[in-house]
Amino acid sequence: MVGWKMHEMSLVEALMDTLLEMQRRQGWSKVSRVTLKVGKLRQVVPEVMVFCFEAASKGTPVEGASLEIEEVPLASRCTRCGEEWSDSESLGLCPFCGSADVELIQGMELLLESVEVELDGAEIGRN
Ligand SMILES: [Zn+2]
Secondary structure (H helix, E strand, O other), rough: OOOOHHHHHHHHHHHHHHHHHHHHHHHEEEEEEEEEEEEHHHOOOOOHHHHHHHHHHHHHHHHHHOEEEEEOOOEEEEOOOOEEEHHHHHHHOOOOOOOOEEEEEEEEOOOEEEEEEEEEEEEEEEE
């Protein structure tokens, strides 16, 4: 099983650190929902990520929270002609002018989009 663990688990560990830090500082009694934005280039398998999250949150105030993952598609921009496109197949080469002078403008995200928590039993949203 070498290589199975994992990528997703290390992302989840970083996420848990962030959540528990926020929880401690802000006195949340419970986290009910977490939404992440993950760029396609991160190659995250959502099901694996959710599985890891459930395992890592056991016994913490985050336990039982649902994890939602929004995938952010790739987008590139040609720095020579200025065109933008979201086709991953032409990653690295501009489909309009053929230039290799291309920058990735979207697809590497790993953002904590929102966290819904319970505070003294009341459910509040936080963005
Ligand atoms: Zn171009």
